[in-house]
Amino acid sequence: MDSNNSSAASADLNGASTSTNGNPATTPKTNGNGPCRGDDSWEEITIDVPWGTVAGKWWGPRNRQPVLAFHGWQDNAGTFDRLCPLLPAHIPILCIDLPGHGKSSHYPKGMQYFIFWDGICLIRRIVRLYGWENITLLGHSMGGALTFMYAASFPEEVDKLINIDIAGPTVRGVERMAATTGWALDKFLDYENLPIQKLPCYSYEEMIKLVLDAYDGSVDEESVKVLMRRGMLPVPPEVQKDGFNFVRDLRLKVSLLGMFTMEQVLAYAKQIRCKVLNIRAEPGMNFQNPQFYAEVIETMRKHAKLVIFEKVPGTHHLHLVTPERVAPIISDFILKS
Template structure:
């Protein structure tokens, strides 16, 4: 079974009756870290964070759910406390995630799984449900409907720069890795999220997203733990035709929560087209709520009842 251990990096103040433990799941390149909330003798809902975030994205939502809820929040490879891919490998974030979820299901010998994802994590939930329709009970997708859809011209134009950046980032020397003091790092994170995540919630994410500079770097302060190659993980995006074909294969129960104003989508019509396609083969609840793209972290009270009702219904 997975190694389960308490997180010694920081003290947690949790509501009475709420429990969470750190786990590590072995994978061929190292381990996948996660936070297992709630009961251990019950198959959990698997929760997947967004691009360059980590399992801490669920820290504000899950304690609001009923105490008998079991949720396994994972750090995707190269995110949070999970092992990065070794040098020489490239992240194909949408496609890699399906393989990882399959590994986890097989590792725990779960026949059917339920998934909850935000942004990238919601896209992975969608793709897994389409790829293995008989092996998924339900999915919850927050502020996303399918993987990021790109027109072919954009995909072709960006290929060369993405490849060159990957080669540049895969062997960054210690002197090229920036370090900052704590408040400065939080400033950088807040700026990057452009208002989607409050300063206080940036600190929640950074419990897993940053670490003190190790002695061998001979630097003071903190550095970002996520793999820098994730910044340029833009190969193998999806066309709308492909997204709609995947949507036609989904047969499980679907809850899609779209935040308003939420994410500024390049093509909102693509998002809504995928939702409509899903309705042809799956039982879909599409609900709009007030919130930023990170509504589950920034305003969990806006969605907790929706999520709870969906989980109780199905």
């Protein structure tokens, strides 16, 4: 089924719960594909998983199968907050906080984040929970690497794949992987054993500036504020400090063990059969191996039903900073391809 399937399971079944955002409805916008949804036309959902809950934002009608959307590394579901209101109102979109991000549970102590494999399994867990078929996937950056891998792993079960400024998982040479494994394991244990009292805390203004500087021009200040709606919380009372902490799990900083070689990614690219829309930002992400992006696209062209490749001016977070540039392209692909 596509996102218009009226028999799709509702997210308040099978272990998921919902809450409204508490904001009044706004007058719908319109674009060339019809009415868009309001900025506040979403509901908070939680899905029970063995380690706790996975959180998300469900935009649009609840009686249809949604587009499943996944954010980038150390971002959260809020990365799509400016894009979703510009997409057709009748297309539901479920934006997920990946484990350890946003409002989703952190993994228990002792567990590492193998972010690519974990993410593929999470998508599968959600799809099986609701019994969805012929799904449409939307991903930005790392989220796009996960959706790429899912589409390759379950090639007959994905209808459309929409990725923003990512072709497939970022590759890492075997020499670099070997050289950094020990460091990554030590950092993981350091973060795991860090007492809550030693977690860095900041004022709201410091937090916004810190994130703005860390993203190195990929986002503007207003975009940072959007991300931080789900990205920070007041310091817990027991810490006896004023300010805010990041909500993401510190262990995510060393979650990139188990990355892929170029040969592995190209092998997965050959498995993809669905219709593909890939939006490459210009200048976008400065990849270490930029030629590899084109190789993945060309490999998919040989095997997928359809591959549309669009270059769009903007930063790596163009869907958040300048969503009006990509919304018409995504809308057309969902509705007309």
